[in-house]
Amino acid sequence: MQPLLIEKGIRPGVALLRLNRPESLNALNRALVAELTETLLQLEKDDEVKAIVITGNERAFAAGADIKEMANDSAIDMLLLDQFQRWDQIKRLKKVLIAAVSGYALGGGCELAMLCDIIIASETAQFGQPEIKIGVIPGAGGTQRLVRAIGKSRAMEYILTGRFFSAQQAAAWGLVSRVVPVELYLEEALKLAEEIASMPPIAVQLAKQSVLKAYELSLEEGLHFERRNFYLLFATEDQKEGMRAFMEKRTPQWKGR
Numbered sequence: 374m375q376p377l378l379i380e381k382g383i384r385p386g387v388a389l390l391r392l393n394r395p396e397s398l399n400a401l402n403r404a405l406v407a408e409l410t411e412t413l414l415q416l417e418k419d420d421e422v423k424a425i426v427i428t429g430n431e432r433a434f435a436a437g438a439d440i441k442e443m444a445n446d447s448a449i450d451m452l453l454l455d456q457f458q459r460w461d462q463i464k465r466l467k468k469v470l471i472a473a474v475s476g477y478a479l480g481g482g483c484e485l486a487m488l489c490d491i492i493i494a495s496e497t498a499q500f501g502q503p504e505i506k507i508g509v510i511p512g513a514g515g516t517q518r519l520v521r522a523i524g525k526s527r528a529m530e531y532i533l534t535g536r537f538f539s540a541q542q543a544a545a546w547g548l549v550s551r552v553v554p555v556e557l558y559l560e561e562a563l564k565l566a567e568e569i570a571s572m573p574p575i576a577v578q579l580a581k582q583s584v585l586k587a588y589e590l591s592l593e594e595g596l597h598f599e600r601r602n603f604y605l606l607f608a609t610e611d612q613k614e615g616m617r618a619f620m621e622k623r624t625p626q627w628k629g630r
Contacts (some may be wrong), residue, residue, distance in 0.1 A: 376405045379412060384563050386423035386570025388416050391430075398436035399429040401481040403456060410459040417466050420629070423570035423577070426562045427489060428473035431497070431555055435482025440507065460513045463488055467578045469569050473562035474498045475555055479537065484513040487522060490581060492549040493565065494540040495558035500548065503535035521588050522548045573611035574629040 378391040390412060392399040399405075409427075416422045429435055446454075463470075472478075472486040475495035483500050486492050502515040510516060511532065519528040523546040531538060543549045553561045569577060579602040586598045606612050610630045618625035 376402075377408045377412060381416075381419075381422065384567040384570070386421065387563060387566040388419075388422045388425045389563065390425060390427045392428070392435055395430055395432070397439065398433035398477055399482070400437055400439040401435050401485065402439035402442050403454075406456070406459055410462050413463055413466055413470075417468055422468065423572075423574055424469045424471065424566035426471045426473055426559075426566050427485070428559055428562065429475070429482075431475045431495070433476040433482070434472065434474040434478040434498070435485055436477040437480030437482055437503070457513055460484070460488065467581070469566070469577060469581060471562050471566050471569075473559045474500075474540075474549070475558050480504055480511070480515075481513055484511060484515045484518070487514065487518040487548070490584075491565065492543075493558055493562040494543060494549040494552050495555040496540055496552055497555050498540035498543070498549075498552070498558075499537045500540075500543050501535065501537035502532050503537070505533060506535040519548075522546070573609070573615060573625075573627045575609050575611060576606055579606060 374393065376392070376394050378393045380389040380391070383389045390409065392401075392405065392409075394400060394402070394405060413425065416425055469491070470489040472489035472492045474486055474492055475497055477499055478486045479499070479501045480503060483502055486500070502511045502519060504511050504515070511519075516528070516532060519532065522528075523543075527546060530536075538546075540549065540552045544552045550565075551561075583595075583599045583602050587595050590598060611625075611627050614627065615625045
């Protein structure tokens with residue numbers, strides 16, 4: 374069975390990547406993470422793709438890492454493998470990633486969803502970092518991104534107990550963009566991806582960069598980064614086209630330049 378299903382052109386400018394290990398609730402084994410990363414790097418170079426949706430199935434987005442694969446590894450095995458460098462590659466992607474989440478998004482699955490720029494969740498989605506229950510801690514960003522998304526006290530509670538939290542809680546706390554009926558979660562993610570794909574690509578890229586910097590920089594440094602990107606966009610053809618189209622009351626034609 375192909376562990377990752379790829380569909381380009383499902384909507385204009387949109388690619389859909391479906392995690393496809395249903396027998397293991399889409400557990401993220403090393404082969405799947407490698408294929409996902411390589412596919413994302415290829416799509417990053419594809420000018421026809423402007424936004425990417427990552428999903429699983431209704432039962433699970435991804436229920437964590439493949440524990441059988443790492444149970445007998447030593448600390449040196451893990452250090453030499455350096456599996457998290459692939460997550461760093463995903464983090465550096467310039468194109469927008471949208472996670473369409475239904476069912477379980479646990480451990481590495483929760484971390485993958487948080488690595489995306491936007492999360493659309495079905496009413497059945499459940500999130501969590503249950504690594505503490507098997508004697509480890511989150512290793513692909515869970516202790517850092519969850520704190521930034523839902524706050525220190527909540528993140529500490531759920532990481533130290535390994536408990537799950539619902540889509541409705543995730544929305545109330547700001548982890549997900551919105552919650553929709555299970556039959557609509559993928560459709561809503563694809564519609565959002567199509568809308569973003571219709572925007573000027575360089576502006577989208579610099580806007581994404583600027584928002585992400587809000588997590589990493591002081592307010593003053595973040596404002597400086599934002600201002601630099603704002604000025605930089607005045608060197609693009611799309612800025613001229615966008616403002617002319619606004620004044621002429623017509624639809625802009627983006628060139629990505």
